[in-house]
Amino acid sequence: MSLKVLIVDDSPLMRRFVERVLRMSGLELAECREATDGLDALAKIRESVPDIVLTDINMPTMDGESLIRCISEDSTMRDIPVIVISTDRTEFRMSRLMELGAKGYVAKPFNPEVLRAQLERVLGMQASA
């Protein structure tokens, strides 16, 4: 399966890193687009629907929580799975994000195997040997 991925993070370095890790993990990427915050992400999703959204939480203009809420409440977007990538592993934050509709959570710092496992779990893909 070739994946269409949208990476949402206000840090250009972090966006580069996530794309690098996706490629390192051996996933076939049909498309890897970037957004700088939640508002930008919603615009990019309306242009072309991704298979999955990987988002940071702490961003200016529209943060990750608001982005997940918007996706969950929009009938044209609510089937797009969202995985959160964040340093914040506090119980409060994680339970809140899952309640809002996030399908997975990858805590920074992480390595390629962790991100790949989350993607495969969320997308229901078979892990390759």
Place this chain on the structure above:
Amino acid sequence: MSITQPSLHATNQDLLDAVCEVLDRMYFAALGPAEDAMPAADSALICMQVSFRGTLQGALWMRVYREAAMQLQDDFTAGSSQLALDDAARDAVGELCNIVCGSLLSNLDPHGEYRLDQPLPDKEMPFGGEQPHLSCALSVNDSLVEARLRWSQPQ
């Protein structure tokens, strides 16, 4: 040194472990003990600070030599960053600060609630000259990296 503050029990080793974990997993850096002391001031050093608010408030401050920061940036993005060199070096240290701070707070206070501000360039003497509660230094890719953390009860 072990410091106990209300709601946050931490040692310098906790800070060092957090810095090492991030540098190892995300920057693929070669780590070792710091064998030399960092100078009090050096124009070749990049200093960045991330402030946090919530259950506690405070800041994590880090400084890295510019050349080492460029190497970290290159390893982090596999050379794909399109930023100007100085911006990329500052961003690499800022992102490092951000990840270390968030990870450390989550480890030390998993029931807490925190919000991190954007990383900002800072002076070579952080916290208005007040002593940090935690500090550590280590060798990273044959250079030196230093981190200091200070916190207080929210007002």
